Amino acid sequence: MQMPAPDARIMERRAQVASRLRAVLSPGAVIDDPVATRAYECDALTAYKCPPLAVVLPSSTQEVAAALRVCHEEGVPVVPRGSGTSLAGGALPTADSVVLGVARLNRVLETSPEDRFIRVEAGRTNLSVTGAVEGLGFFYAPDPSSQLACAIAGNVAMNSGGAHCLKYGVTTNNLLGVTLVTMEGEVLEIGGAHMDPAGLDLLGAICGSEGQLGVVTEATLRILPKPEGAMPVLVGFDDPVTAGACVSGIIEAGVLPVAIEFMDRPCIRATEAFAGAGYPDCEALLIVEVEGSEGEIEEQLGAIEAVARRHDPVELRRAKTPEEAAAIWLGRKSAFGAMGQLxxxxxxxxxxxxxxxxxxxxxxxxxxxxxxxxxxxxxxxxxxxxxxxxxxxxxxxxxxxxxxxxxxxxxxxxxxxxxxxxxxxxVGVEKRDLMGVQFGEGDLEMQMRVKDVFDPGWLLNPAKVFPLGASEGRRA
Amino acid sequence: MQMPAPDARIMERRAQVASRLRAVLSPGAVIDDPVATRAYECDALTAYKCPPLAVVLPSSTQEVAAALRVCHEEGVPVVPRGSGTSLAGGALPTADSVVLGVARLNRVLETSPEDRFIRVEAGRTNLSVTGAVEGLGFFYAPDPSSQLACAIAGNVAMNSGGAHCLKYGVTTNNLLGVTLVTMEGEVLEIGGAHMDPAGLDLLGAICGSEGQLGVVTEATLRILPKPEGAMPVLVGFDDPVTAGACVSGIIEAGVLPVAIEFMDRPCIRATEAFAGAGYPDCEALLIVEVEGSEGEIEEQLGAIEAVARRHDPVELRRAKTPEEAAAIWLGRKSAFGAMGQLxxxxxxxxxxxxxxxxxxxxxxxxxxxxxxxxxxxxxxxxxxxxxxxxxxxxxxxxxxxxxxxxxxxxxxxxxxxxxxxxxxxxVGVEKRDLMGVQFGEGDLEMQMRVKDVFDPGWLLNPAKVFPLGASEGRRA
The missing domain is CATH 3.30.70.2740 (Alpha-Beta Plaits)
Known part of the structure; x- marks a missing residue:
């Protein structure tokens, strides 16, 4: 008797897994057509591509649990996916894996301005969280560049930041609780809208765990009152090292701007050629933005300018109108596009x-x-x-x-x-083999033992975060 | 042959363990005299008392590791202790345990105003952390009432708060990294002075873990620039429910005071009788304090008073001088003492x-x-x-x-x-049996599995945090 060809074996496996998944999910939630699954072959780190065995798009926490139970029983690895905007290959499939996309989990479940939180399903996009509360005068602070597209699920997985995070912290500082489904299909409630959980606080370990511990299906997020206004100042320097020293000086002076953005000459040049933002021709520039009432803005910008003057700036330009503010930000916001042109x-x-x-x-x-x-x-x-x-x-x-x-x-x-x-x-796939630069063996071993607890079979988001040899050894 | 009497067996065990500990620690670091160990029989929850087998007071992370290795080999439970100010019995010994006190680990290891952190040994007291940086214009924000005595080790173990935490967050929001020694004597470095750790972020799980995961010997703490000034306003109400509504109103208005303290009539009465602070005779009062420059204080207090007026206060008294501010705080600071008189x-x-x-x-x-x-x-x-x-x-x-x-x-x-x-x-011993009110079985099981990873023998801080039946079952 002849062994079936590899393709036939994959097709058989795909048919078996897809049929079991279809039995527990809503119609249209399972994609196993090899052409259709190509849409999920990579994330924003497009250098790496691999179509998965199949894709599931559940519509509820219960469906996520049901899909995970099937995959657990079948021993199929699962790659959780938000909107697929990872720059580190965090949602890159393996050929034998099922991609579990949470895009259909996008509802707002509860909004409480009194207690300053919103509870959403994790497939909801970052910007639409703010959209759901801005009518009430609130916003959700972490603002990755991809905020129009990226999902809260991915923000939690990567502990995402953004330009506003200097003042308001990154995702972990704005996350109050999650609903997490383990690989075995168990639904856990971790944290919540109240202060300080009792017992072991596992929320911090889940935030930034890159889909290694479970699939986050719901998140309770801190919302903040919108500031009255914001205004930037642009400071140019004739060398980047002085610009760096000015950043330290501002932080040390105890001012807390919303953002301090840095651009050096290669970036300024490319940006000017691309967007014509009217930036000075210098070696480095800072854009420093502060928020608050008129009086608070005045006071903070004054303190920042005082620090800047001590570093011999070649340009010091404070925005006085929203138009001038927009002009200052134009170059920074075009910077990545401009670099792409080069x-x-x-x-x-x-x-x-x-x-x-x-x-x-x-x-x-x-x-x-x-x-x-x-x-x-x-x-x-x-x-x-x-x-x-x-x-x-x-x-x-x-x-x-x-x-x-x-x-x-x-x-x-x-x-x-x-x-x-x-x-x-x-870390994703991109930096997994550099983890040893950051961590000693004992540190990595302890992290992997915590992974063991949540996912003993090492089926969740395989071949990522940990050095490849270590994670493959663990799985075997 | 006769079995030795229980006392003899305990004495023998004590002698064996103490002798092995003496062999690895500095002279004077092991206390096994039954009279001397009585000083460690309880913490600030004095209703529960139990002298331990012995006490060790190591002077370095290496000595902590050495002591833990001995206890691990001997199968002796270890009760980590900071300054013993726990109100929940977090440092209560068991008769068969060794208390590991970190009071001698009290040095400042590194101070960096530029990067806004201080690294200290964990036995250092909370207030003396601020003491080490106030000359530079900085402070450490979390301020438990016991801050003169309590150790950073205990603050990390309990995720301590304090009056200033409304604005600045509790310990977990001000902790950047720890050195943790596991029960097996392994030294782990978790987090650090930089933003956002790679891999699994275990710092959050360690903060608030009440000595269940390891012994924290060093901590890197966020320090903040001292505000220019602070000023309180006192608001009295004729019923406590309205006072509560006013608190919600202030938070919802987007003002962020440093502190909003609440006292109801029984407490106001007792305090007046004890300290004569000149509080109004009303059903409830709030003390709301704001920080910043003169202009910022003016603006914030104005916004708070506007909210307060909408709740029909019977008294609205803004401090205008440091003396008036001290008078407003006098009663609140005497409140616990006053209640003790009753x-x-x-x-x-x-x-x-x-x-x-x-x-x-x-x-x-x-x-x-x-x-x-x-x-x-x-x-x-x-x-x-x-x-x-x-x-x-x-x-x-x-x-x-x-x-x-x-x-x-x-x-x-x-x-x-x-x-x-x-x-x-x-939670300590005080609330261990209420944990089931907060958590489902699956949630508790996951917490206990994480404990398994760090302390497989369940030797660290026994009989605490988890329901007694569950933790005893686990240990056996």
């Missing part, structure tokens, strides 16, 4: 202590020369979350490899100065 | 959504009548952390039992309205 780039995401900014910027410049690849810097400077963009030509022989090597070197530098491999994009 | 009391610690304050205050009043025991309320109202004080006579037959039953009923009420069994005191 060619291929790789966007890194490391964090460092703010006081290390000047030193790290200097080291990145030196590394850039050493590797012969230009690096542009545009990032959230106030909380030390850097996004160096390495420019390269994907068609030139060896450039991608050189770019990857330079990227790893920069991330090692972040860890070396007391920072972290990833600020808001997550 | 007789015995039990202090509860539940949290509720702020919008439920009016309803919960009404229900507590009804329960107080039903049980025939007076309840006084004095608490941090802004974040819904209630501290009802049940007054009783410990010498009157059955009163303690009635008091305990009423306390449990009030905590059940907190959970019922969407709140939590404990705000800042922890």
């Amino acid at each position: 060619g291929d780039y790789m966007c890194l995401d490391g964090t460092i202590p703010v006081s290390e900014l000047p030193r790290v910027l200097g080291r990145i410049e030196a590394l850039s020369r050493e590797y012969g690849l230009e690096v542009a810097n545009v990032f959230h400077a106030g909380d030390g979350n850097m996004h160096p963009l390495i420019l390269f030509d994907a068609n030139a022989d060896g450039q991608l490899e050189r770019c990857e090597a330079l990227g790893a070197e920069i991330l090692r530098l972040c860890v070396e100065v007391g920072g972290c491999l990833t600020g808001e994009h997550g | 007789g015995d009391y039990m202090c509860l610690d539940g949290t509720i959504p702020v919008s439920e304050l009016p309803r919960v205050l009404g229900r507590i009043e009804a329960l107080s009548r039903e049980y025939g025991l007076e309840v006084a309320n004095v608490f941090h109202a802004g974040d819904g952390n209630m501290h009802p004080l049940i007054l009783f006579d410990a010498n009157a037959d059955g009163q303690l039992e009635r008091c305990e039953a009423l306390g449990a009923e009030i905590l059940r009420l907190c959970v019922e309205v969407g709140g939590c069994l404990t705000g800042e005191h922890g």
Whole structure:
């Protein structure tokens, strides 16, 4: 008797799993047509692609639990997916996995301005959470660049940040509770609208766990009253290291702006060519925005300008009208688009202590020369979350490899100065093999033992976060 | 042959364990004299007492690891202890346990105003952390009432709060990283001074874990710039429910005071008799304090007064000088002392959504009548952390039992309205058997499985946090 061909075996497996999933889900919730599943073959890290065995799109926590129970019984890995905007390959399928998309779980379940929270299903997009409460005078603070598209499920999985996070914190600081479904299909309620959970507080471990512990189907989120107004100031410098020192100075002075955004010359140039924002021709600039009443804005901008003047700025331009404010932000908001015009780039995401900014910027410049690849810097400077963009030509022989090597070197530098491999994009597949740079063996072992508790078979979001050898060893 | 008497067996065990501990610790670090160990027989919940087998007072993380390795090999339970100020019996020994006190670990390891953190050994007292940075213009925000005595180790274990936590968050919001020693003596580094850890974020689970996961020997803490000034306003009402509604109104208006403290009539009366603070004779009062520059204080107090006026206050008194501010705070700060003059009391610690304050205050009043025991309320109202004080006579037959039953009923009420069994005191031994009110079996099981990971033998801080039956079953 002949063994069936690999394709036939996959088809058989697919048919078996899909049929069991169809039996427990609403009509139209299971996609197993190989053409249709191609839509789920990658996320925003498009360099890596792999169509999954099948895709399920459940409409309720109960359906998520039912789908997970089937996959658990069948021993099929499950890749949870929000909107697929991960820049680190957090939702990249494996060929033997079922993608579990939560996009249909998008309802608002409860809104309480008195207690300042909203409870939503986790497939709801980030911006539409604010949309649901802005009529009441509130907003949801974390604002990743992808906020129009990205889902709360992905925000929780990656502990997402954004420009406003300097003042308001990242997702973990604005998340009060979740409904989590384990791989075995058990529904857990963790945290809630009240202060301080009793017993072990597992919410922090779930936030940022990149789908390793369970599937988040509902989230209780902190909402905040909208500030009366906001106004930015633009400060230009004749060298990036001084700009970095000015950021430290602002933080040290005790002002808490909503955002401190940093752009260096390569980025300013590209942006000017692309968007014509009228930025000064200088080595680095900061955009510092504050919020509050007119009086509060006046006071904070005054304090920021006083710090800036001590660092010999070549430009100091305070917006006085909403139009002037929009002009200041125009360049920053076009920066990634502008960089894309220049060619291929790789966007890194490391964090460092703010006081290390000047030193790290200097080291990145030196590394850039050493590797012969230009690096542009545009990032959230106030909380030390850097996004160096390495420019390269994907068609030139060896450039991608050189770019990857330079990227790893920069991330090692972040860890070396007391920072972290990833600020808001997550580890995903992209940085799994750099985890050993950040963590000792004992630290990683403890993290993996916690994963063991939630997902003993290592079926959830396989081959991510942990070094590949370690996670494959664990699964076997 | 005769079995040795129980006392002889304990003495033998004590001698064996103490001798092994002495071999790995500095001279004077092991206390096994039964008279001397009596100093460690209880914490601030003095109703429960039990002298331990022995006490160790290590002077470094390495000594903590060495002591834990010995206890692990000997199968001796370990009770970690900060300063012993727990109100929930969090540091209560068992007769077969070694108390591991971290009081000698009290050094400042690193101070960084630029990056706004301080790294200290965990035995350092809360107030002396602020002491180490106030010369630089900074402070450490969480401020439990016991801050003069309590250790950072205990603050981390209980996720401690305080009056300032409405604005600045509780310990978990101000903790950046810890050094944790597991029961097996392994030293783990979790979190750090940078933003957003990669991989699983275990810091949140450790904060508030009440010594169940490991012994925290070092902590990296967020420090904040000292505000320019602070000023309170006192608002009196002719019923407590309206006072509760005013608290919701202030929060909903988007003002963020540093503190909103609440006192009801029984508490006001006792305080006036004790301290003569000049409070109005009314049913409830709020002390609302704001911080910032003169202009910011003016603006915030104006907004608070506008909300207060809509709730028909019988008194509205804004402090204009530091002396007037001190007079307003005098009564609140004397409140617990004043209540102690009235007789015995039990202090509860539940949290509720702020919008439920009016309803919960009404229900507590009804329960107080039903049980025939007076309840006084004095608490941090802004974040819904209630501290009802049940007054009783410990010498009157059955009163303690009635008091305990009423306390449990009030905590059940907190959970019922969407709140939590404990705000800042922890579960300890006091509330372990109420955990089932808060959590489903699956939720508790998942918490216990995480405990399994860190402490497979269930030797750390035994018989606490989890329902007694469950934790004893686990240990066996």
